[in-house]
Amino acid sequence: MLTELVIYIHGKGGTAEEAEHYRALFPEAEVLGFDYQSRTPWEAEAEFQAYYDKVAAGHGPVHVIANSIGAFFAMCALSGKKIHQAFFISPIADMEKLILNMMSWAKVTEAELREKKEIATDFGEKLSWEYLNYVRQNPIKWTVPTHVLYGANDHLMPREVIAGFVEKIGGTLTVMEGGEHWFHTEEQMAFLDKWIMEHRE
Structure with a gap:
């Protein structure tokens, strides 16, 4: 066995x-x-x-x-x-929801993230436009x-x-x-x- x-x-x-x-x-x-x-x-x-x-x-x-x-x-x-x-x-x-929540905490808009691609936050996480797009295009x-x-x-x-x-x-x-x-x-x-x-x- x-x-x-x-x-x-x-x-x-x-x-x-x-x-x-x-x-x-x-x-x-x-x-x-x-x-x-x-x-x-x-x-x-x-x-x-x-x-x-x-x-x-x-x-x-x-x-x-x-x-x-x-x-x-x-x-x-x-x-x-x-x-x-x-x-x-x-x-x-729900990774998309978590990313959107973190953007809200950091007061970052989707337009800003799209333009800058990556934005560091003061709570230690880096926001990534590529990451957000990936989770939207690849549902679990x-x-x-x-x-x-x-x-x-x-x-x-x-x-x-x-x-x-x-x-x-x-x-x-x-x-x-x-x-x-x-x-x-x-x-x-x-x-x-x-x-x-x-x-x-």
């Missing part, structure tokens, strides 16, 4: 070493942290597909656990791959059975956006009241572990 594989995909500022946490939850599986370099969805498409093809060969069912923008990149790149189930933690489910098509964990105090993705996304893909949604975009406290991680154990097949 082929060994199950779990691919862990971190969020912005995260590391592949975070995969260690999930080994206890999938004791029969090989758990790998993906140390990707991509910063855009078009870069992720090539890098994520090549990584999947390399590590999935010879394994049984593949599970994906992905955080934040890691989940967005996974949806951009791995929709055509054979994935048994996915666990998305605080996914960036995700059909993998997916479970979503969302913190009610997530400052990046509104609850109604996540709910709409989950309904669209036919997934399940679990909300942690008091949870944040970044699940990291002892209480949040215990909630996360319970969520995975309840939904893993």
Whole structure:
């Protein structure tokens, strides 16, 4: 019988070493942290597909656990791959909405961004006209059975956006009241572990 594989995909500022946490939850599986370099969805498409093809060969069912923008990149790149189930933690489910919100925070108009191509913000993000155009022209098509964990105090993705996304893909949604975009406290991680154990097949 082929060994199950779990691919862990971190969020912005995260590391592949975070995969260690999930080994206890999938004791029969090989758990790998993906140390990707991509910063855009078009870069992720090539890098994520090549990584999947390399590590999935010879394994049984593949599970994906992905955080934040890691989940967005996974949806951009791995929709055509054979994935048994996915666990998305605080996914960036609507990148266009997030970019438009960041433009609003930075008081940048579409006309300005179109003209300047890139604009740095005082909250550390760089706005990109190319990125905005890409997400508009390449809508997410995700059909993998997916479970979503969302913190009610997530400052990046509104609850109604996540709910709409989950309904669209036919997934399940679990909300942690008091949870944040970044699940990291002892209480949040215990909630996360319970969520995975309840939904893993």
